[in-house]
Amino acid sequence: xxxxxxxxxxxxxxxxxxxxxxxxxxxxxxxxxxxxxxxxxxxxxxxxxxxxxxxxxxxxxxxxxxxxxxxxxxxxxxxxxxxxxxxxxxxxxxxxxxxxxxxxxxxxxxxxxxxxxxxxxxxxxxxxxxxxxxxxxxxxxxxxxxxxxxxxxxxxxxxxxxxxxxxxxxxxxxxxxxxxxxxxxxxxxxxxxxxxxxxxxxxxxxxxxxx
Numbered sequence: 001x002x003x004x005x006x007x008x009x010x011x012x013x014x015x016x017x018x019x020x021x022x023x024x025x026x027x028x029x030x031x032x033x034x035x036x037x038x039x040x041x042x043x044x045x046x047x048x049x050x051x052x053x054x055x056x057x058x059x060x061x062x063x064x065x066x067x068x069x070x071x072x073x074x075x076x077x078x079x080x081x082x083x084x085x086x087x088x089x090x091x092x093x094x095x096x097x098x099x100x101x102x103x104x105x106x107x108x109x110x111x112x113x114x115x116x117x118x119x120x121x122x123x124x125x126x127x128x129x130x131x132x133x134x135x136x137x138x139x140x141x142x143x144x145x146x147x148x149x150x151x152x153x154x155x156x157x158x159x160x161x162x163x164x165x166x167x168x169x170x171x172x173x174x175x176x177x178x179x180x181x182x183x184x185x186x187x188x189x190x191x192x193x194x195x196x197x198x199x200x201x202x203x204x205x206x207x208x209x210x211x
Contacts, residue, residue, distance in 0.1 A: 026062035029053045033065070037077070047078025058089065067093040067101050074113060087114030094125070102129035103137050110140075110150075119150025130161075139165040139174055146177060155181055172200035179205070 033053035036046045051072050057065035066089050074086035087108050093101025106125035109118045123144050129137035142161035145154045162178040179193035197205035
């Protein structure tokens with residue numbers, strides 16, 4: 001855990017200071033942005049205005065708005081898609097101990113969104129997010145542990161994390177992966193997991209059931 005803290009401290013060095021508590025007005029801007037993003041107003045510039053109000057809120061220290069801007073720039077919602085800006089806004093959220101921002105930083109490093117691919121750093125950020133009680137971070141760590149991606153392979157810990165996260169994520173790929181990991185010790189459960197994954201649309205699980 002100490003190495004994780006040191007690594008994150010190095011990554012966060014140089015981040016701009018953000019006020020401890022966002023002003024009340026930032027939540028008014030945030031809520032306005034969500035209305036525009038929802039499409040309820042059905043105007044031509046709704047998405048652009050949504051990004052504008054999220055930016056106003058984020059610039060004044062609203063962490064949730066910073067995360068939203070990360071999504072907006074990652075996916076090009078109302079703005080020109082910009083992976084580097086997406087990473088920057090996710091990092092601003094992560095720097096304020098936002099578990100969703102921390103998860104996204106891990107995702108960016110794993111997939112090369114705005115930064116060079118680095119599975120080792122990705123795993124560090126997933127661990128930070130997991131320690132911040134993000135169940136999806138345990139999900140992502142489980143896959144990395146199962147495959148030895150960025151971390152030392154640890155099947156037992158991967159199974160533990162999948163068992164922890166699956167009741168909430170219900171993810172069919174997690175069921176498929178867990179089926180692979182437990183097949184040797186519990187083939188009956190592995191088959192049930194494959195059936196559940198296949199029923200949820202997982203083509204890989206469906207193919208393995210036919211074998």
